[in-house]
Amino acid sequence: MTTAPAPSAPAALRGHIVTFRGNPFLMPPQDALVDEPDGLVIIAGGRITHAGAYDATIAHLPPGTTVTDYRGCLISAGFVDTHVHYPQLPMIAAYGEQLLEWLERYTFPTESRFGDEAYATTIARKFLGELLRCGTTTAAVYCTVHPQSVDAFFGESTRLGTLMVAGKVLMDRNAPDYLRDTAQSGYDDSRRLIERWHGRNRQHYAVTPRFAPTSTPEQLELAAALLKGDDTLFMQTHLAENRAEVAWVTELFPDSRSYLDVYDRAGLVRPRSVMGHGIHIDEHDMCRCHESGCALAHCPTSNLFLGSGAFRLFDAMDARRPVRTGLGTDVGGGTSLSHLQTMNEAYKIAQMTGKRLHPVQAFWLATQGGAQALHLDDRIGTVAAGMDADLCILDPNATPLQALRAQMCDSTADVLFTLMMLGDDRSIRATWVGGRLAHDRDSGGTTGM
Numbered sequence: 385m386t387t388a389p390a391p392s393a394p395a396a397l398r399g400h401i402v403t404f405r406g407n408p409f410l411m412p413p414q415d416a417l418v419d420e421p422d423g424l425v426i427i428a429g430g431r432i433t434h435a436g437a438y439d440a441t442i443a444h445l446p447p448g449t450t451v452t453d454y455r456g457c458l459i460s461a462g463f464v465d466t467h468v469h470y471p472q473l474p475m476i477a478a479y480g481e482q483l484l485e486w487l488e489r490y491t492f493p494t495e496s497r498f499g500d501e502a503y504a505t506t507i508a509r510k511f512l513g514e515l516l517r518c519g520t521t522t523a524a525v526y527c528t529v530h531p532q533s534v535d536a537f538f539g540e541s542t543r544l545g546t547l548m549v550a551g552k553v554l555m556d557r558n559a560p561d562y563l564r565d566t567a568q569s570g571y572d573d574s575r576r577l578i579e580r581w582h583g584r585n586r587q588h589y590a591v592t593p594r595f596a597p598t599s600t601p602e603q604l605e606l607a608a609a610l611l612k613g614d615d616t617l618f619m620q621t622h623l624a625e626n627r628a629e630v631a632w633v634t635e636l637f638p639d640s641r642s643y644l645d646v647y648d649r650a651g652l653v654r655p656r657s658v659m660g661h662g663i664h665i666d667e668h669d670m671c672r673c674h675e676s677g678c679a680l681a682h683c684p685t686s687n688l689f690l691g692s693g694a695f696r697l698f699d700a701m702d703a704r705r706p707v708r709t710g711l712g713t714d715v716g717g718g719t720s721l722s723h724l725q726t727m728n729e730a731y732k733i734a735q736m737t738g739k740r741l742h743p744v745q746a747f748w749l750a751t752q753g754g755a756q757a758l759h760l761d762d763r764i765g766t767v768a769a770g771m772d773a774d775l776c777i778l779d780p781n782a783t784p785l786q787a788l789r790a791q792m793c794d795s796t797a798d799v800l801f802t803l804m805m806l807g808d809d810r811s812i813r814a815t816w817v818g819g820r821l822a823h824d825r826d827s828g829g830t831t832g833m
């Protein structure tokens with residue numbers, strides 16, 4: 385089994401700290417923002433020990449610690465991607481179809497290759513390298529139906545020291561023979577993978593029925609049986625992404641009140657459950673998400689690319705019953721692993737629904753909001769003492785156009801807005817994982833790749 389990196393040496397980063405003290409959908413965005421233009425972050429043992437104004441924090445710097453100078457850049461918590469499929473990386477940008485045909489034509493044939501652990505390891509390595517190039521340090525990741533695809537993914541994540549959530553896809557019907565498990569084999573394989581990986585070296589297991597149409601009621605019940613008795617386990621699946629899919633679920637489960645109710649009856653709607661999309665759901669379901677602590681993953685590039693519909697972000701964040709919500713890239717349905725580009729499309733979808741997505745709200749969703757969606761906000765998503773040192777360094781002057789636009793910025797919020805509208809992987813100056821430099825744009829890339 386792959387070994388985790390040795391404990392990181394003490395380190396310190398100087399730059400413009402941007403993080404959050406609250407949810408900017410429930411309070412004025414400016415009040416939610418923690419903004420320290422000349423800040424210092426001190427790291428030891430993989431965690432942040434101090435974060436604050438440089439002048440006030442420098443006294444805590446252990447003697448001999450090197451300060452990495454990121455002045456001119458922002459120091460943010462690493463991005464949290466709440467919904468993505470690593471095996472679909474090779475088929476990103478597949479032309480022409482909507483969800484159900486897209487799965488048949490492109491996704492299933494691509495996923496068929498992941499029974500080969502060597503191939504799976506190659507793609508897992510490329511995928512994690514791309515995430516780090518995009519400033520993403522944690523993701524909730526679908527593997528394939530093959531247990532080897534999970535071993536490959538967690539093995540690579542362990543090697544890098546990243547905090548990841550992932551699981552074997554459960555799929556015992558309405559899929560090609562070569563990608564089907566059975567309710568019992570899916571249970572047995574998942575049980576073994578949980579024992580092997582869950583809670584070890586920053587890896588977390590998610591029980592992962594792909595979506596209601598590809599699991600029998602028996603498989604959904606066994607998925608819930610896997611979760612029983614362990615509140616630290618995750619569950620991830622898809623919910624109400626596309627209208628044809630919703631109609632199919634109504635046919636397959638005629639006794640259920642709604643698509644969410646299919647999962648609820650099986651016992652899968654709970655804290656640490658993450659539902660991808662949740663576009664076509666009603667008020668009753670929103671309330672159920674709120675009270676259960678389950679989360680929705682908003683995947684704007686995917687929803688636009690596959691023509692699935694417009695997620696009602698501001699409805700989900702309604703102060704009367706806010707639903708835990710994070711951003712997802714949903715590659716390969718999504719068109720980018722960059723959360724900057726994901727925020728860009730989230731802004732446009734909000735505009736289409738008559739709402740303004742404030743840049744502080746967008747960056748909160750990408751960091752602290754995503755961490756809350758996964759119930760991991762006590763460890764990641766915020767730049768503060770005691771948190772894991774998973775950080776991304778954002779460069780507002782990464783391209784000539786961005787440098788030109790940056791001259792017009794008169795507030796931190798405007799700097800954030802230009803980053804989310806014009807930025808991409810070039811805007812990520814560096815990514816730190818567990819207190820260790822994991823990606824450095826200017827020295828040629830990602831370490832350990």
Ligand SMILES: [Zn+2]
Nearest residue numbers: 469622660714
């Ligand atoms: Zn998906």
